[in-house]
Amino acid sequence: MLAMNYRGPFRVRADRNRPYPEIMHPRDAIVRVTRSCICGSDLHLYHGLVPDTRVGSTFGHEFTGIVEEVGEEITTLKVGDHVLVPFNIACGTCSFCQQGLYGNCHESNPEATAVGGIFGYSHTAGGYDGGQAEYVRVPYADVGPTIIPAGMDLDDAVLLTDVVPTGYQAAEMGGIQKGDTVVVFGAGPIGIMAARCAWLFGAQRVIIIDHIEYRLEFARQYAKCEAYNFRSIGDPVFFLKKATDYYGADVCIDAVGCEAAGSAMQTFTGRKTLLQAGSATALHWAINAVKKGGIVSIVGVYGPTWNLVPIGNVVNKGITIRANQASVKRLLPKLVDHVMAGRLNPKELITHRVPLEEVSDAYHIFSQKLDNCIKTILIPPRAEAAA
Amino acid sequence: MKTEITPTPIHPAPGAGTDLPGWGIDADPTNNPTHPMKHYTGADHDRLNYPRALQQTRTVEVLQSNERPTLTRVFGTAVPPSGVSGMLRRYAFRFSEGSAGHWLTLILADRINAMEGIADDLRHGTVPNIFAERGWNAAWKHDRKNVIKRVAIGAAITAAVVTFAVMHKAGKKKLSI
Numbered sequence: 105m106l107a108m109n110y111r112g113p114f115r116v117r118a119d120r121n122r123p124y125p126e127i128m129h130p131r132d133a134i135v136r137v138t139r140s141c142i143c144g145s146d147l148h149l150y151h152g153l154v155p156d157t158r159v160g161s162t163f164g165h166e167f168t169g170i171v172e173e174v175g176e177e178i179t180t181l182k183v184g185d186h187v188l189v190p191f192n193i194a195c196g197t198c199s200f201c202q203q204g205l206y207g208n209c210h211e212s213n214p215e216a217t218a219v220g221g222i223f224g225y226s227h228t229a230g231g232y233d234g235g236q237a238e239y240v241r242v243p244y245a246d247v248g249p250t251i252i253p254a255g256m257d258l259d260d261a262v263l264l265t266d267v268v269p270t271g272y273q274a275a276e277m278g279g280i281q282k283g284d285t286v287v288v289f290g291a292g293p294i295g296i297m298a299a300r301c302a303w304l305f306g307a308q309r310v311i312i313i314d315h316i317e318y319r320l321e322f323a324r325q326y327a328k329c330e331a332y333n334f335r336s337i338g339d340p341v342f343f344l345k346k347a348t349d350y351y352g353a354d355v356c357i358d359a360v361g362c363e364a365a366g367s368a369m370q371t372f373t374g375r376k377t378l379l380q381a382g383s384a385t386a387l388h389w390a391i392n393a394v395k396k397g398g399i400v401s402i403v404g405v406y407g408p409t410w411n412l413v414p415i416g417n418v419v420n421k422g423i424t425i426r427a428n429q430a431s432v433k434r435l436l437p438k439l440v441d442h443v444m445a446g447r448l449n450p451k452e453l454i455t456h457r458v459p460l461e462e463v464s465d466a467y468h469i470f471s472q473k474l475d476n477c478i479k480t481i482l483i484p485p486r487a488e489a490a491a
Numbered sequence: 492m493k494t495e496i497t498p499t500p501i502h503p504a505p506g507a508g509t510d511l512p513g514w515g516i517d518a519d520p521t522n523n524p525t526h527p528m529k530h531y532t533g534a535d536h537d538r539l540n541y542p543r544a545l546q547q548t549r550t551v552e553v554l555q556s557n558e559r560p561t562l563t564r565v566f567g568t569a570v571p572p573s574g575v576s577g578m579l580r581r582y583a584f585r586f587s588e589g590s591a592g593h594w595l596t597l598i599l600a601d602r603i604n605a606m607e608g609i610a611d612d613l614r615h616g617t618v619p620n621i622f623a624e625r626g627w628n629a630a631w632k633h634d635r636k637n638v639i640k641r642v643a644i645g646a647a648i649t650a651a652v653v654t655f656a657v658m659h660k661a662g663k664k665k666l667s668i
Contacts, residue, residue: 111612112605115624129547129565152605155597156580158570159608177545195564197542199534210559211543214566217558218588221567228597231553231567243565244544277528378598409594424524431528468626474633 106485107237108463110161113152114471118461122162125233125241130177133245135169135189138487139262140235140460142470142480143191144292145405148362149226150467153375153382153407156215156227164482165191165223166266167235168258171249180246187249188261189242190269190432193221193230196247207429212243218408220429228408236463238484250436253444260443262481263450268439270403270430271297271359275305277401277426278355282306287344287353287393289386291319291331293453293479294403295359299327300448302355311347313340313389315365318476326452334366344393352395360386361404370412381407391417402427456480554584576604 109119125134146163148154171185181187194201195211200220212221213230221243224234233240242249252261271294280286286302288295291314302310310329314320320331337343344353362382363375366389374383382405390400391414400423418425442448455478458466463482470480508514520531534541544564551571555562572580583596612619630638 111608111619111624115605115619115621117620117624128550128568129545131544131565152601155594155601156583157601158572158576159604159611160570162569193565195544197544199537199539199541202534202541203532204528204530210539211563212565214553214555214559214563215584216556216588221563221565227554227567227569230563231569233567233569243547273528407594408588409591426524426528428528434528464624464626465629466626468629469633471626472630472634474629 105238106460107162107233108164108460108482110149110157110163111159114150116150116163116464116467118463122237125239127173127175128241129243130175131244131246132175133171133178133181133242133249134173135167135187135235135240135242135249136172136486137167137169137235137238137240137484138186139168139258140164140237140482140484141166141262141265141267142236142466142482143266144294145225145361147467147471148382148405150471151363153362153378154226154228155408158227158231161224161226162233162237163224164234164236164240165225166262167223167240168252168262168265169235169240171245172239174245178245181249181251186252186258188252188265189223189235189240190248190250190436191222191225191266192248192429192432193223193232193243194247194433195244201247204431204434205428206248206431206433216408222429236460236482238460238486248433250433250440253440256440256444257451259451259454259481260449263453263479264436264439264443265432266430267293267297267453267479268443268448268450269432269435270294271299272301272304272435272439273428273430274298274357274359274401274403275301275307277399277403277428278302278305278357279399279424279426280305280307280355283308284354285309285311285348286355286357287390288312288329288357288359289390290314290358290360290364290404291316291323292359295357296323296327296453296478297448297450298357298359298403299323299329302357303328304442304447307355311344311353313344316473319473319478322476322478340366340389341392344389348395352398353393354395354398356390356394356398356400358386358390358400358402358404362406364404373412380411381409382411384411384413387411387413391421391423394421394423396421397423399424399426403430453479454481458482460484554580556588557584558587574604574607576600576607579603 107122192207193212194206194209198210200208209220221230286307288299312323323331334340364383364385367385370383370385373379579600586593
């Protein structure tokens with residue numbers, strides 16, 4: 105079958121000779137992919153920043169597909185169902201899943217306890233092949249996969265597997281109260297969605313910070329927020345303090361993670377030399393720009409070793425830090441409702457639709473932020489007919 | 492062969508502070524920074540004693556974090572460890588996830604694995620098209636100026652290195668005469 109094949113940092117190709125996935129557990133399903141996205145966090149893999157990313161892996165944790173085959177214990181799905189598949193692989197019965205923490209399942213990743221299983225996200229996240237392929241194995245298919253509601257656009261559905269829940273949970277973890285000022289660092293798809301969702305929680309003012317002009321313009325239009333380029337406002341922390349009457353934002357959201365720009369020292373130690381687990385510039389700014397007693401919500405992805413952050417300021421300002429991988433299954437009912445009611449329009453984020461055969465170009469465009477790219481979806485052969 | 496360990500729930504020892512009058516009286520699940528993301532049920536205190544799925548059969552080598560007693564009930568089999576990078580990965584898994592020895596060794600293994608990948612391609616009769624794999628078609632279409640700049644810089648550096656090497660060699664020859 106055709107699938108994306110990782111060959112090393114900055115090198116991927118479409119490979120027609122990948123083996124078809126097989127049922128390996130009674131709770132597995134095999135899904136024929138109809139839509140698959142490239143996520144901003146896939147770029148961390150593509151850039152070689154995630155440990156244990158093995159050559160020959162297939163990435164892709166945001167996908168929809170048609171059920172082709174089910175394991176003998178699967179009764180909730182049948183062949184032919186069109187499903188959206190949350191990026192978390194979750195058993196549904198461990199202590200963490202039972203409490204709604206589907207992103208922290210304890211029975212899906214033998215290779216690390218700090219992260220649950222994730223499709224196509226290195227062996228550090230369980231060693232599963234991902235959905236940038238024609239077919240994919242879906243473990244615990246009776247827990248995660250959700251039948252796409254009648255009338256829902258497939259492009260909306262695929263963004264419900266990660267972008268919308270992660271953006272929404274970023275705002276949710278911010279504990280936003282009516283009247284709050286919320287600052288989002290990062291105008292990628294997740295940051296833009298977080299800014300949009302902040303309004304659902306009653307924010308009074310939403311500000312987004314980035315350095316890519318076309319993305320800031322997109323955020324202004326899509327998320328109806330203020331958008332500032334940190335390269336033209338001087339010290340972003342000082343700017344935000346001034347913008348909040350020298351008080352600090354009520355909530356700051358880090359939607360950037362380990363590849364942040366904006367600090368030569370962080371870039372050198374985090375991205376160029378890997379002396380820390382990525383550049384923590386956005387998190388640094390978030391901690392310093394939030395008010396005393398404020399909340400910093402982190403959904404940006406960082407590596408597992410260590411990062412340089414002003415933890416002393418966290419203590420002295422009494423900041424609460426809230427962070428997690430999105431618990432997609434927990435949030436889906438609410439988010440499906442928001443999409444069906446028109447309160448959220450995720451498909452408007454999609455700027456590029458690329459055949460799976462051109463995956464190398466798609467990664468380059470997204471990675472280098474060319475052609476005003478916000479969100480790319482990959483279309484496998486035969487998928488359009490299925491849709 | 493690993494022995495399955497059944498963890499025991501933690502029970503407070505008799506006479507511990509949990510016996511004090513008023514223990515837990517002010518507990519408030521909503522006063523939890525994870526609320527409402529976590530629907531607290533107390534299941535944490537059962538530790539690993541929860542209902543589990545059947546065990547997936549291990550058909551390939553799967554490395555396992557030393558911070559867990561057993562394999563998870565399902566796991567991925569995307570790329571089993573092999574070659575020099577595989578040896579390094581096995582070594583890395585001797586260390587806990589809190590250790591630099593674990594993660595930095597894995598990063599080193601990844602870099603070696605990229606070279607093994609090229610060798611593997613060649614062994615299978617495929618010459619990898621590294622330019623295409625790096626998305627240079629898209630770069631040429633959308634970022635031509637930068638591509639030309641990079642190629643020019645690369646050519647200039649190569650020319651400088653070759654010129655220096657040739658002159659250096661010529662100088663050495665002259666001296667030896």
